Amino acid sequence: DQQVKQNSPSLSVQEGRISILNCDYTNSMFDYFLWYKKYPAEGPTFLISISSIKDKNEDGRFTVFLNKSAKHLSLHIVPSQPGDSAVYFCAASDHVNYFGNEKLTFGTGTRLTIIP
Amino acid sequence: EAQVTQNPRYLITVTGKKLTVTCSQNMNHEYMSWYRQDPGLGLRQIYYSMNVEVTDKGDVPEGYKVSRKEKRNFPLILESPSPNQTSLYFCASSSARTYYEQYFGPGTRLTVT
Numbered sequence: 157d158q159q160v161k162q163n164s165p166s167l168s169v170q171e172g173r174i175s176i177l178n179c180d181y182t183n184s185m186f187d188y189f190l191w192y193k194k195y196p197a198e199g200p201t202f203l204i205s206i207s208s209i210k211d212k213n214e215d216g217r218f219t220v221f222l223n224k225s226a227k228h229l230s231l232h233i234v235p236s237q238p239g240d241s242a243v244y245f246c247a248a249s250d251h252v253n254y255f256g257n258e259k260l261t262f263g264t265g266t267r268l269t270i271i272p
Numbered sequence: 273e274a275q276v277t278q279n280p281r282y283l284i285t286v287t288g289k290k291l292t293v294t295c296s297q298n299m300n301h302e303y304m305s306w307y308r309q310d311p312g313l314g315l316r317q318i319y320y321s322m323n324v325e326v327t328d329k330g331d332v333p334e335g336y337k338v339s340r341k342e343k344r345n346f347p348l349i350l351e352s353p354s355p356n357q358t359s360l361y362f363c364a365s366s367s368a369r370t371y372y373e374q375y376f377g378p379g380t381r382l383t384v385t
Contacts, residue, residue: 160314190372199276199362199376200315245314249372259330260372262307262315 159183160248162263170271175233177266179246182227186248189222190260191231194243203244204231233268241270274299276377278363284383285353293348293380295363301375302368304346305330306338308359309379315362321346322368353384 161180169175177191187208192200206213206220206229213220219232233240246263276297285291297304305320307330317330321340335357337349346365350357360381364374 158314162314188372197378199364199378200374201376202373205372247315247372259317259320260315260374264312264314 157182158264159186160246160261160263162244162246162266164266165264166267166269168269168271169236171238172235175231175236175240175268175270177231177233177244177246177268179229179231179263180227181229181248183248183250183261184227185250186261188249189220189229190247190249191218191220192245192247192262194245194265200245236270238270238272241268243267274375276363276365276375278361278377278380280380281378282381284385286385287354288352291350291353291382293350293361293363293382295346295348295377296344297346297363297365297375298344299365299367299375300343301365302343303371303374304340304363304365305374306336306346306348307362307364308332309362310359318348318361350382353382355384358382358384 159182190205191203193203194200204215204218204220206222222229243265245265247260279294302323306318307315309315316332319338321327363377366374
């Protein structure tokens with residue numbers, strides 16, 4: 157079963173507007189959430205993260221919101237730029253302890269296209 | 273430059289012919305992991321390693337082997353590849369303190385015919 161879901165495979169946004177990427181999860185033990193960005197022919201790169209004790213984290217143009225009661229997180233990109241065109245993966249961790257498998261469970265990805 | 277390297281980047285092989293995909297990182301990271309990416313399934317963990325000589329199965333370990341004899345290297349071995357192992361493979365590493373900020377290699381596209 158897919159514990160981390162990204163229901164929109166693709167999204168197109170006009171340059172300068174806001175991009176909103178969504179992610180839902182089912183495992184209530186997840187306590188850390190991340191977004192990774194992937195360009196073609198490259199590996200994913202870490203973008204931004206949020207702990208379950210927070211509901212918002214901001215880094216420049218990127219803001220991640222977490223709604224624990226709805227088991228939902230979103231990534232906002234404002235303003236969107238052509239270089240933001242990529243596949244975005246949502247990921248979550250049910251970090252147990254230092255000696256556990258600090259595993260990330262990834263969603264299926266959303267392809268964001270910024271239209272100039 | 274801090275990086276994770278994988279070789280080869282592309283490989284076409286036949287069923288049953290043993291192969292190894294190498295992975296190396298130069299960041300002195302304790303944690304290394306292998307993922308496969310398939311359409312509609314996202315990234316799924318195959319194996320991981322917390323440190324030298326410490327490895328364990330991820331979500332989809334069947335048909336794969338790994339070893340961690342040196343901290344910097346984490347090869348993925350397919351003893352008898354099958355067509356269902358055709359996929360895009362990524363190696364990743366991270367420090368023990370910030371395990372979630374994983375650094376990924378560029379990927380290896382494997383086709384098994």
